[in-house]
Amino acid sequence: MMRLIPETLFFDFMARVKPAVGVSLFFILASIGLVAFVGLNYGIDFKGGTDMILQFEKDISAEEVRDAAKVAGFPDANVQRYGTDGRQFLVQTSSVSVVNQGTISKVETALKALAPLERSTWGEEQPDRMDLVFTSTVTPEQIKAAVKDLVGDVVIEENNVDAPGLKFVMRFEDLQQRVGENFHNALPEAFSATKGILRLETVGPRVGKQLRDSGMLSLLVSLLLILIYIAFRFDVRYAPGAVVALIHDVVISVGFFVVIDMEISLPIIAALLTIVGYSLNDTIVVFDRIRENLTSDGDSNVEHTINRSISETLSRTIMTSLTTLLAVIAIIFFGGGLIEDFATALFIGICVGTYSSIFIASPVMLFMDRYLRTRRELKARSQSAA
């Protein structure tokens, strides 16, 4: 029989709680500090913008791609190599359309030179259209020519039931088309306008905040539901331990995300939720055993019972995490770029979760047990005194 942990192991975990809590506190404070002072690297899911994965036909340096991005109209682009074949690049920009407030002002100036402009409306909600009202008539061709150099080709729709030649809707070129054409123009031999864009993802700027809020809310909701479940399945002594351990796991995992500069995207929130659900598995195995042993041992020496329970379940705590980590590692190394971050987040969370089920959840349970016991005794004493 192969054994990871000797069968007869008994280890006084509770005696090591103080240093363990110290270590955890250090990590938690460090995480909070990192989030506060370094900040999370939010992906476009949460701050809006465009991510694109571009495939080049020839070997090319990140510097060349960056220059091409500048020419293409994305001066803020963040370029990094992507995938394994060396010719793919991830380009990230905060643009969500081919125009921004700056270009719009220039467009307005150009149009005012053409004819008196009574009103022009453009908003970030619909960045691909601009509504125009002139006070003297113009033709769509004139408008197209006036803005050509600024924003490329536009489509003009007349909105002219009562005002022919006065009201127009101007539609800008699509961002994707712009990317294809401009990268091709900048690097004609290395980039194909039709086949070069492997993936393009745009998230509107106002959506990001909503997603951040609802992501946070979903984490809180699941913590709360789990707290209720544990309180219901075990008893009040156990629930706080489980939840403190979960918060511990989430906070420290997020701290690690800052350290490795992981981009926070929707899948990462999904990973955090999974960590919340999963890191509880180990805690539950230990709690289940504590409950069982307390029934046989009685409440006389809870600390000893906890130590015994953790020791008895130690091999499965480690084994279960190990098997899951094997699967996660397979994703990290072979799953490809898009889910690599997701799996990395899970890896970190599972490791932290395994540690916390031993050194955080049980001590809090012990603390709660003592606290409740003292309160009961105090109450009993005050009653008997009365």
Next chain:
Amino acid sequence: MNSNKFRWVIVFAAIFAGMYGLLPTAFDMQDGKLDGEFPPAESEPMKWVEEHDLSPLTLGLDLQGGLLLQYHVLVERAVQDKLDRMARDLEIRVLEKHPDVQLTVSHKPDSDYIEVNFTNAADKDKLDDDVLGFFQSLKKVDMQGGLIHLVVDENYVKETKEFAISQGIETIRERVDALGVSEPSITRQGTSDIVVQLPGLKEDDVDRAKRLIGQTAQLQFRMVDDAGTNAFFNQFSGKLPEGFQLRVIGGGYRSVTNKDKEPLISFFEGKVDEDHMVGFEHHPVYKDALKTELDEERSYYKSYYVTKKVELTGDYVQEARVAIDQQFNRPYVALNFDSKGAQLFGDLSGNNVGKRMAIMLDTTIKSAPVFNEAIPGGRAQITMGGMQSYNEILADAEDLVIVLRHGALPAPIEKQFETVVGPSLGQDSIDSSILAFAVGLLLVVLFMLGYYRLSGIYSVIALTMNMLLIVGALAAIGATLTLPGIAGIILTIGMAVDANVIIYERIREELGLGRTAKEAINAGFEKAFSAVMDANVTTGIAGLVLLQYGTGPIRGFAVTLLIGIVSTIFTAVFFTRLMFDTKIPGSAKDTISI
């Protein structure tokens, strides 16, 4: 051992169900591609699958390439814009009647009312029912002094919002049909979002698709070319393909009809001159005299020969509501235009008495009433079709009112997400995730066999069945396999054996206490069960929250995680136990390799 037999029956039933769920997928895969298209049916089971219209597992956009768009319908913005316009129009109307009155009409941003402030409080009654008749969606609330608030009706906003979304979905669907994507999906998400998924969309079409979808359908009033109608449709007499018919519709006019709209659209393509277009109206036919049950087979779409010029747009519509004609007790639609619209409409009706006007959204005609007389003043009545019951007229009138109101309140749509995935990246993702799956499975299998020997084999068998059930269930419920979904399956490999580990470790412990193999197995499974259950329930809670919160591909992860939990409890607990019970029936001499 009767109970064992019964349990084996359950296990085989589950295996059968899993394979049944995967049958269409297996056929689809016969040509090496999971593309939703079956190769020609050769065997009986294949024919059977086709006849019963079972669908194979579909690949998400991230795996097969395509376009995903999510739009938010900005109804609030539309309401605010409308209130701004109403405030301007209200001032004009009061001043038209009472040029001497001094008042300010304003609408504060983000408020749901218009503020009317009379300098002289005694003038308050100048805002009388005659003026307010143009603004039926506003409720008058008297404030102190010369102040009046006109509050917009909540139901009006709610109905418009509902319509904006359902109409948005319908419009997008029609436009997408024109693109010829094989399995487009246009769904509503949450209260006011529309998600459009166009898997397998050709890269050249992406730009066109986005342009088509992104436009809001605008309500337009055009004139039907009554004089040219019969000549136009008669030219197709005897030349119509199967499924098309030349009919005479109301008013003695000709029309080409078809059961569906799409064939009509493609039929008329290129057959209409520059000044005209063809619009389509649905003509319902009912199965019974009471007209409760629609006869889908006999209902059809009829076409109208329409002058292309837009005479009026929904922007000029102030208000529409259902009213009842007291004399004949018939519902009709009362339509009010704003001051500018009233002029245009007055001229239009005056020049076209006796002719049909088409009220259109894109190419759909919502109603084609006839001008009986010139209508000055901006208040029109639209009476509904002839031989109908009261309730039917009422329903028709209500439908039209919603269309008109929406035209008066066109809600712009805001693009929230957009994802374009090229087909080559999709294939790369499939390849790499299959590799990750294989490696993950191999690692876990080796680990379990090495550590638990023969009992490890049981886990591996259970794990194999687990995978079969997960994928079979995904196919059966018509779920879409996404990249995070595959990650969920791989993760399940690791988590599924956790249950076995917990149980096996317990059995080892029980053996250590000197129990026989049989006793240890029983004790191991029973004592470990609560821990296994709790662990899976908590992961399940997280999965449910994720399903509620997640969008797009993330939901795929949540779904596989949840299915994985159920099938894990079945395979790792129920099925594994059955294998132990069958192998080690319970004599004291039995040994166990664990």
